[in-house]
Amino acid sequence: MPAPRWLARFNLHVTNRILGPFALRMPGMGVIEHVGRKTRRLHRTPVLIFRQSNHYVIALTYGRESEWVKNVVVQNGCVLETQARRLQLSNPYLYRDDKRLAMPAFVRIMLGLLNVSDFLELTVAGGAQAEYGKENRQFQDKKSA
Numbered sequence: 001m002p003a004p005r006w007l008a009r010f011n012l013h014v015t016n017r018i019l020g021p022f023a024l025r026m027p028g029m030g031v032i033e034h035v036g037r038k039t040r041r042l043h044r045t046p047v048l049i050f051r052q053s054n055h056y057v058i059a060l061t062y063g064r065e066s067e068w069v070k071n072v073v074v075q076n077g078c079v080l081e082t083q084a085r086r087l088q089l090s091n092p093y094l095y096r097d098d099k100r101l102a103m104p105a106f107v108r109i110m111l112g113l114l115n116v117s118d119f120l121e122l123t124v125a126g127g128a129q130a131e132y133g134k135e136n137r138q139f140q141d142k143k144s145a
Helices: 005-023 067-075 105-113 128-144
Strands: 029-035 042-048 050-052 055-059 077-082 085-096 118-124
Touching: 029 067, 042 055, 042 067, 067 077, 067 085, 067 118, 077 118
Parallel strands: none
Antiparallel strands: 029 042, 029 077, 050 055, 055 118, 077 085, 085 118
């Protein structure tokens, strides 16, 4: 069973506000931007991310019933901000993996202790090129001119 809902509510109102700025700079972390299904407000949720080629996998420590997960699925994607990059992610795929094979060994062990087996996989929109950001596009424009 994933972490209890009361802990998710506490994190939403306290921990996420503290952790958010660090999540933008630390490897393996990022902030998911998504729009609320009911409120239409922009929300920013810090997450642990695991990159696999042009996909990102997020362990759903509070389960697939988290509001941010529902928002991302309904919108068919989100924006991931990580290490000074903004990536458009799409094609959300929710899945269960009791062996946690998409995770690094240490993380696999930790998630096993927490009994986390649900994951959300998202694809970088436009393929791997999308991650290079504005700076690379400017370089490519100058190069092709």
